[in-house]
Amino acid sequence: MAWAPSRSRAGSDTGTAKTGRAAKPARPRRDPLSLVVRFVAVVFAFAFMVAFAVVLARLTLEPSPASVDLTHTNLHPGASLKAYLDQPEMRDAVKQIGGNILLGVPFGILVPIVAPKTRGLLRILLLTAVVMLLVEFAQGALVEGRAFDIDDVILNTSGALIGYLLLGRRLSRAVHRKPAAKSAKKA
Numbered sequence: 001m002a003w004a005p006s007r008s009r010a011g012s013d014t015g016t017a018k019t020g021r022a023a024k025p026a027r028p029r030r031d032p033l034s035l036v037v038r039f040v041a042v043v044f045a046f047a048f049m050v051a052f053a054v055v056l057a058r059l060t061l062e063p064s065p066a067s068v069d070l071t072h073t074n075l076h077p078g079a080s081l082k083a084y085l086d087q088p089e090m091r092d093a094v095k096q097i098g099g100n101i102l103l104g105v106p107f108g109i110l111v112p113i114v115a116p117k118t119r120g121l122l123r124i125l126l127l128t129a130v131v132m133l134l135v136e137f138a139q140g141a142l143v144e145g146r147a148f149d150i151d152d153v154i155l156n157t158s159g160a161l162i163g164y165l166l167l168g169r170r171l172s173r174a175v176h177r178k179p180a181a182k183s184a185k186k187a
Helices: 032-061 079-085 090-114 121-142 150-175
Strands: none
Touching: 032 090, 032 121, 032 150, 079 090, 079 150, 090 121, 090 150, 121 150
């Protein structure tokens, strides 16, 4: 066991009171204009998130009776991607793959602004994957002419990752920036 010198309360320069508790640093005051700008940014992000949810629901949860014979459940990652790429028209593959990636991008941008505690690569990926899994389960179980496809979840989550890395992380930091502590004036 290593020897550690003891400190006396009277001689310590830690700024503790007689009770031995450390003094809390003063909270820096926030600029009122900064709070208003932050509030407006979060409200706009929330409005865009609601609009995104409506678009997502319209694109994924509307029945497609004409597609009943064409749809099938895909639980094997990569199977649908291979089928898309094997189509004679490359435009159809780009539409399917690109559309699913683009569908996830707003999620990666808006979620960290609306809910700053979700900021972080793993949190965004996990949250997006869970939400998209729920959408796919609803699609496969409840919507005529639609089916569960694990590749859609992978592509949507990849889109959210792209959105987060390109813009979401920076915007969230800008909106939820902690005010800088004012330096103490030296006497």
